[in-house]
Amino acid sequence: MLTLLTGFLIGCAFGAILYLGGASSYRKILGTLMLKDMTVIKLMMTGIGVGSLGIYLLDLGGLANMAIKPAYVWGIVAGGAIFGVGWAVSGYCPGTCIVGASEGKKDAVATLVGALVGAFIFSMAFPVLDAMLMQNANLGKITFEDVLGINGIFIAIPFSMAMLFMSFFVLKDRYE
């Protein structure tokens, strides 16, 4: 019960951040994908910069409940490519279409319904796709900690700095 409430409250904060930061805006998403308005990518990279440092600091004390996804290369590349087209066409991702729908945006509701259909189609096609793309070339649930063989914090610190440096000083909006 407490876990459910925790999930609900974290979700509330997540939804509020996405709305307030403009991530549920078609203009801002497409602006980033057109490489003109960097708001959303800077938001994401700042989040990753803070999050990677936070998670690996927790990990030092053994307090991080991580969830690493397996690296089955072909399925991820194919899925990522399909996802990328859907992202550009709808202007939403699964999370922001929920926030957009909560604002009353009808195009976000359409994306939300489409997403439920997409999940259904995938579930039906899963046995074939699983055999074709998700079982082979699977590197397992690996992180760069495993790849480089050093404690994650020594990767997280420079990575976090690089992410924050990129967002704060390198990426600039480019309007003609």
Added chain:
Amino acid sequence: MNDEPIISWKAAGIALGLLLTLATFLVKPLGVSTQFVVTDAIVMHQIAPTIAESNQYFSTYGVPSDWGIGYGWMLVFGMFIGGGITAMIFRDRQPEADKGSMPPMWQARFGPSEIKRYSAAFTGGVLLLFGARLAGGCTSGHMISGISQLAVSSFIFGVTTFIVAIAAAKFIYRNQGA
């Protein structure tokens, strides 16, 4: 000029990173796309239990202890409530260009047809979840949470997704001058 989001990307990004850290400490990192399958599975278990049980993917979410309203589903439900309440409070401060169901940028390219916009949004939604489930996550689970955990899979997803999405956006808005 009221063209910028209500809070800066710096504030939103730092808040997001702290929230991700908190979630990872308390339960587990943020994720959204799995819950679309869970929602489908809940419905399927109600209307067509035999199909739900025989489907390899749904049945993963088909054991009573695992499927249904868990932490992850409540998180996504919270996004709807939290986003909705915040939107009600701050509506006046949202930039005009970000309001409504017909983005001005879309209209400038494809005209005022609502059917066209909603069809594209629906089709995009189908592709989003099909792709996300094939890859094992979406912008939240793979990009934000996964890359923050330095997961190799999530870097592959992040790079592929951005390259394809940028190419697709440039294609959709080709010949648009700027």
